[in-house]
Amino acid sequence: MTTSDKQEWVTEGLHAHYAQRLRVDEMLYDSNTEHQRLKVFQNGQFGRILTLDDVVQTTEGDNFIYHEMLTHVPILAHGNAKRVLIIGGGDGGMAREALRHTSVEHVTMVEIDAGVVDFSKEYLPMLSDGAFDDPRLNLVINDGALFMKENTEKFDVIIVDSTDPIGPGEVLFTDTFYGHAARSLTEDGIIVTQNGVPFMQGDELTGTLRAFQALFADASCYLASVPTYAGGPMAFGWGSHSDKARLVSLEDLEARFAAAGFDTGYYNPEVHKAAFALPNYVKKLF
Template sequence: MELWYTEKQTENFGITAKVKQTLHTEQTEFQRLDMLETEEFGNMLTLDGMVMTTEKDEFVYHEMVAHVPLFTHPNPKHVLVVGGGDGGVLREIVKHPEVEKATLVDIDGKVIEYSKKYLPTISSAFDHSKVEVKVGDGFMHIAESRDAYDVIMVDSTEPVGPAVKLFEKGFYEGISKALKEDGLFIAQTDNPWFKADLIAQVFKDVKEIFPITKLYTANVPTYPSGLWTFTIGSKKYDPLDVPEERFHDIETKYYTKEIHKASFVLPKFVGDIIK
């Protein structure tokens, strides 16, 4: 007998993977959590039936969330991650010597707990000396923060369940207040094939708040359509105007200084979404 996992990405399309075994399944206080061992992608974390990360392709997403903003900002001492309970973004953040403190706020402590157990290569930075982990509501943490962070990264699920409010204009306004006067933020903003309206709305909202707003993309095979977008809002620094000397060597598998710039070159249909 074969066991297959399928994520129904739309009513008419899905992605499927052969499963070796179910490692853990639980209805947490906030969502359905499953850890699966798959044949093709290694261990896989799903929340409410949606793929969050896999051992095989996680590096693309986590590197592009972290390194684009951290190389854009000239001195990112204090960094906040909203969500990101698997720890992958933290792992990339602590590679930057300029970072003095990285705070992670995730609403579901169970994601952190089981990522440590079943995704050790992704969650390796939770005990790093620069890292502070808080189990709590990221939306409220933002609302209660003022001039606190140089860079904020919103590593949320898709806009369902507890993550819905992380895609609202009021949240981005709160981020602006939580950032220092030259701060910037980045948020994952889903895919252009199935969620064009979401990307357009988020981009419009962010552009009304931040003087520099840009969209960039990366290829993440296990995410809907494989083409993923990220929206960056910056008070001062342009991600396409980073001095060459600011790029320093770090260990990556996807991100390079050339990819940094190239990721902002959008396919025409994606560019049309945010016009």
């Protein structure tokens, strides 16, 4: 057999009329967990890739964009975030970025699938990069919606690092879940959510932001392009009981980022401010 005969690809099954295909240089893991079909494979462009039900969740190469934008934007906009809640995020990338802030005292991470955490530790250790060993991290294996419903703690920042609203992730897009989350935020707290690529999945953003408009004084979204979430920039939902954090000045962000004292691959205060500039096709979705 020649090499080309052996070429193997993963075709993403997320959209009805469009697909991306990723070359599998080596399949490292392929099995069913209790909740989902999980694959980890090596790709020449993106490094290690994690898929759930053949939808790309994260890659070694481009995860920094997604994880930095869902952590540093709300944490630095808040300015004094001590308690952070991550819903989902079993690969540990979100915890890694949240814990870079020495001002963050406590991160609770609620992941439904213990299998994702175990396999990520083994096959994607660069994703968590030690986060699972940080004493400030409290890892809870539970259904995020159930956790949120029963939660009595208040958080400064809530990050919903979900899959798309198919399968186990669906409950994380409901009004009920967002209602419980709104009640779990401090007065100046912020919730951010992953809302897919609005050009391809406009309903995802519309659904979340309609719910946010009913629950929060400030409901908006911001954008970043993540290469493996193909189809244009991805949208992140933003909800807060006050617009103070969203309207933070560039000067304040610069001072806070300098004080935070760590380096990033994507985030900087100018990108932070610019991410809230929305093209009309996105504005029209909510």
